[in-house]
Amino acid sequence: xxxxxxxxxxxxxxxxxxxxxxxxxxxxxxxxxxxxxxxxxxxxxxxxxxxxxxxxxxxxxxxxxxxxxxxxxxxxxxxxxxxxxxxxxxxxxxxxxxxxxxxxxxxxxxxxxxxxxxxxxxxxxxxxxxxxxxxx
Amino acid sequence: xxxxxxxxxxxxxxxxxxxxxxxxxxxxxxxxxxxxxxxxxxxxxxxxxxxxxxxxxxxxxxxxxxxxxxxxxxxxxxxxxxxxxxxxxxxxxxxxxxxxxxxxxxxxxxxxxxxxxxxxxxxxxxxxxxxxxxxxxxxx
Numbered sequence: 001x002x003x004x005x006x007x008x009x010x011x012x013x014x015x016x017x018x019x020x021x022x023x024x025x026x027x028x029x030x031x032x033x034x035x036x037x038x039x040x041x042x043x044x045x046x047x048x049x050x051x052x053x054x055x056x057x058x059x060x061x062x063x064x065x066x067x068x069x070x071x072x073x074x075x076x077x078x079x080x081x082x083x084x085x086x087x088x089x090x091x092x093x094x095x096x097x098x099x100x101x102x103x104x105x106x107x108x109x110x111x112x113x114x115x116x117x118x119x120x121x122x123x124x125x126x127x128x129x130x131x132x133x134x135x136x
Numbered sequence: 137x138x139x140x141x142x143x144x145x146x147x148x149x150x151x152x153x154x155x156x157x158x159x160x161x162x163x164x165x166x167x168x169x170x171x172x173x174x175x176x177x178x179x180x181x182x183x184x185x186x187x188x189x190x191x192x193x194x195x196x197x198x199x200x201x202x203x204x205x206x207x208x209x210x211x212x213x214x215x216x217x218x219x220x221x222x223x224x225x226x227x228x229x230x231x232x233x234x235x236x237x238x239x240x241x242x243x244x245x246x247x248x249x250x251x252x253x254x255x256x257x258x259x260x261x262x263x264x265x266x267x268x269x270x271x272x273x274x275x276x
């Protein structure tokens with residue numbers, strides 16, 4: 001009983017699943033911008049894009065005010081908005097004004113993939129822990 | 137609410153389509169590298185060029201790629217002296233297509249490379265989707 005409470009105390013403040021799904025949402029958005037960059041790798045004048053760093057997205061999402069009276073206006077929505085897209089600093093710009101570097105994009109895609117795998121594995125491990133306590 | 141991973145599959149597919157259209161135009165150019173006219177002084181096959189543009193999808197907020205047009209290249213034709221040719225003019229000169237095989241093959245390599253990059257993006261997006269689905273699998 002005491003152990004269960006301790007486990008709950010450890011797990012709830014971390015908001016682990018919440019953070020994992022937020023990070024995964026961010027990674028998915030990043031994958032989309034990478035796909036757009038790669039698809040436009042030969043479009044004249046196309047500027048490569050990237051999403052804002054995850055830390056920035058987290059900071060915007062975290063601060064929400066609790067309403068103590070019904071008349072209070074809500075602050076920022078707790079649900080993270082779609083990450084904003086910014087112009088990327090890329091390795092080279094070709095003569096046509098296209099700034100997509102395929103190598104760089106594929107490295108970023110590999111990065112995204114690795115982080116996504118890490119997140120899903122961590123979520124899976126925690127899920128197993130919860131299941132283990134539920135099944136006893 | 138859209139799924140960004142599904143969107144990246146679609147964007148990758150648009151890239152694949154654009155690059156394969158490019159490959160089609162290139163193969164047309166290569167196949168017609170020696171196609172001349174039939175009547176004296178007639179123009180031969182003119183090299184075709186393809187151009188891309190990015191298209192913003194309002195619903196998804198992302199940029200697809202699409203073929204903006206296939207045009208004729210405006211560089212001058214090659215002139216060869218070949219009096220016996222049916223397309224030779226009064227002085228015996230024949231206009232040959234303005235296709236440079238070297239340029240076409242280089243372009244083909246680039247199209248190939250971009251195609252592969254798009255495939256890679258699709259593959260990774262698919263992997264990410266299946267990783268998410270695997271969360272539901274128990275005892276694995």
